[in-house]
Amino acid sequence: MEEDDYTKSKLQQTNFSVPYYxxxxxxxxxxxxxxxxxxxxxxxxxxxVLLIKRGAAPFKGKWALPGDLVYPNENIDVAAKRILKDxxxxxxxxxxxTLVYGQVDRHPAGRVITTGYYxxxxxxxxDPSASAWADGVYWMDFDELPDxxxxxxxxxxxxxxxxxxxxxxxxxxxxxxxxKFALAQLQELYEAILDEKYDKANFRKRIVSQDLxxxxxEMQKGVPHRPARLYSFDPEKYELLKKKGFSFG
Amino acid sequence: MEEDDYTKSKLQQTNFSVPYYxxxxxxxxxxxxxxxxxxxxxxxxxxxVLLIKRGAAPFKGKWALPGDLVYPNENIDVAAKRILKDxxxxxxxxxxxTLVYGQVDRHPAGRVITTGYYxxxxxxxxDPSASAWADGVYWMDFDELPDxxxxxxxxxxxxxxxxxxxxxxxxxxxxxxxxKFALAQLQELYEAILDEKYDKANFRKRIVSQDLxxxxxEMQKGVPHRPARLYSFDPEKYELLKKKGFSFG
DNA sequence: CCAAAAGTGTTCATTCTACACCCATGG
DNA sequence: CCATGGGTGTAGAATGAACACTTTTGG
Numbered sequence: 001m002e003e004d005d006y007t008k009s010k011l012q013q014t015n016f017s018v019p020y021y022x023x024x025x026x027x028x029x030x031x032x033x034x035x036x037x038x039x040x041x042x043x044x045x046x047x048x049v050l051l052i053k054r055g056a057a058p059f060k061g062k063w064a065l066p067g068d069l070v071y072p073n074e075n076i077d078v079a080a081k082r083i084l085k086d087x088x089x090x091x092x093x094x095x096x097x098t099l100v101y102g103q104v105d106r107h108p109a110g111r112v113i114t115t116g117y118y119x120x121x122x123x124x125x126x127d128p129s130a131s132a133w134a135d136g137v138y139w140m141d142f143d144e145l146p147d148x149x150x151x152x153x154x155x156x157x158x159x160x161x162x163x164x165x166x167x168x169x170x171x172x173x174x175x176x177x178x179x180k181f182a183l184a185q186l187q188e189l190y191e192a193i194l195d196e197k198y199d200k201a202n203f204r205k206r207i208v209s210q211d212l213x214x215x216x217x218e219m220q221k222g223v224p225h226r227p228a229r230l231y232s233f234d235p236e237k238y239e240l241l242k243k244k245g246f247s248f249g
Numbered sequence: 250m251e252e253d254d255y256t257k258s259k260l261q262q263t264n265f266s267v268p269y270y271x272x273x274x275x276x277x278x279x280x281x282x283x284x285x286x287x288x289x290x291x292x293x294x295x296x297x298v299l300l301i302k303r304g305a306a307p308f309k310g311k312w313a314l315p316g317d318l319v320y321p322n323e324n325i326d327v328a329a330k331r332i333l334k335d336x337x338x339x340x341x342x343x344x345x346x347t348l349v350y351g352q353v354d355r356h357p358a359g360r361v362i363t364t365g366y367y368x369x370x371x372x373x374x375x376d377p378s379a380s381a382w383a384d385g386v387y388w389m390d391f392d393e394l395p396d397x398x399x400x401x402x403x404x405x406x407x408x409x410x411x412x413x414x415x416x417x418x419x420x421x422x423x424x425x426x427x428x429k430f431a432l433a434q435l436q437e438l439y440e441a442i443l444d445e446k447y448d449k450a451n452f453r454k455r456i457v458s459q460d461l462x463x464x465x466x467e468m469q470k471g472v473p474h475r476p477a478r479l480y481s482f483d484p485e486k487y488e489l490l491k492k493k494g495f496s497f498g
Numbered sequence: 499c500c501a502a503a504a505g506t507g508t509t510c511a512t513t514c515t516a517c518a519c520c521c522a523t524g525g
Numbered sequence: 526c527c528a529t530g531g532g533t534g535t536a537g538a539a540t541g542a543a544c545a546c547t548t549t550t551g552g
Binding site for chain 3: 182183184200201204220223224225226227228229
């Protein structure tokens with residue numbers, strides 16, 4: 001409805017008699033909008049999250065999710081990409097919206113509602129060492145997370161849940177793994193995200209039956225054991241399964 | 250980050266030198282926030298959606314989703330419940346957030362970002378005839394929907410997708426069916442929502458194996474065929490499966 | 499030859515699917 | 526006794542879990 005008769009009558013009840021557009025601006029256009037990003041990374045068999053250490057009040061010195069206010073003439077998803085770009089230098093990250101958080105008292109500076117996003121990064125693709133990242137930004141192990149500022153604990157928890165549901169029902173990994181990877185690596189990724197253990201043989205059968213991977217006919221080199229066959233994702237099949245979905249686990 | 254060093258430096262780049270909190274209010278607190286609800290109903294084997302006919306500009310005369318602006322001191326979910334209450338008279342509807350829509354130009358009156366919700370109603374529980382509902386509110390068949398105002402087409406489509414995923418992975422129906430119902434009714438509901446056909450015997454086995462229903466030892470009356478056994482949901486099991494999830498279809 | 503991880507095959511149990519069949523009621 | 530929808534049983538296929546086994550590399 002937004003501003004039809006119904007809203008109008010509401011407004012009249014509250015004794016405004018000036019034209020509708022002005023009313024809206026005075027009374028309703030007082031919200032701040034921000035974006036908070038839960039950036040998942042994967043490195044050395046561990047699921048990681050990108051956190052920042054706050055350098056200013058409120059919550060100075062506390063850990064928090066990277067985020068920023070959205071500019072009045074900026075689309076939300078553009079703001080999300082901007083934040084990630086500034087933070088990591090990477091331009092086209094996979095990102096998806098999670099939920100909106102709009103409790104009246106969630107932000108001490110006023111009525112700021114925030115949109116959660118989650119993103120996935122293959123850390124090894126982009127220099128995992130601190131120097132390449134913005135100041136005060138750190139990768140934290142997912143199972144050793146500190147308390148976070150604001151309602152960021154909740155935002156993070158919701159994002160993990162959504163990531164896990166997502167992993168079970170559509171292909172993911174493209175964004176977290178190197179272009180060429182071994183099946184064991186894919187298995188380790190699933191195990192890290194879902195916090196489960198799978199049988200090697202059965203895992204392989206499940207994945208292969210999705211017909212999602214391309215056998216690159218290449219082998220690992222220099223490993224002190226039988227080298228693994230390398231695969232990459234079939235982009236067409238990947239997109240198809242993203243739409244149609246599948247079931248894993 | 251929201252307003253730490255990072256944001257601060259951004260602000261300084263744009264030549265603000267007043268204290269941070271003031272800057273925020275002047276420059277950033279200009280957003281309007283609204284809620285738009287996709288209310289699904291189920292009646293006579295058909296999935297329905299509640300739509301309103303807009304009585305004022307913009308988009309006067311066009312169909313739209315019910316929605317309203319959020320008050321500056323009102324929580325978003327409270328606003329959503331308020332809208333549904335005013336519209337339907339029902340107080341505690343099942344509602345869940347879908348996504349946020351924040352394109353700069355999505356609303357002609359200014360920068361209004363909107364939060365999508367979907368809700369489920371058993372129409373027969375609440376007088377499906379027009380009179381009981383607010384003026385200009387109508388149930389429309391899901392497969393005969395008109396074009397909608399704003400970006401409401403997209404909001405509605407996203408909501409259906411989310412509803413469908415939801416139905417496949419947790420129990421739903423409690424909210425759409427009468428307290429006592431026959432298995433065939435539950436099957437028809439699933440078929441309406443997912444737009445599929447299921448084998449009667451197999452559908453029953455799937456549902457019964459979830460151990461979700463209570464056999465009321467009651468029968469339909471006055472039907473011109475063998476009367477069906479009536480069931481209701483086991484609330485405990487229902488809540489459990491909502492958390493743990495299951496897989497259907 | 500050994501350790502370590504890659505990769506495969508088989509068995510058994512469980513679940514899914516299709517379809518045929520019987521049952522209770524009103525007219 | 527018939528039409529209508531309720532309700533059940535079963536055979537065969539497909540899938541999944543567990544686990545043992547073979548293969549290939551470096552040291």
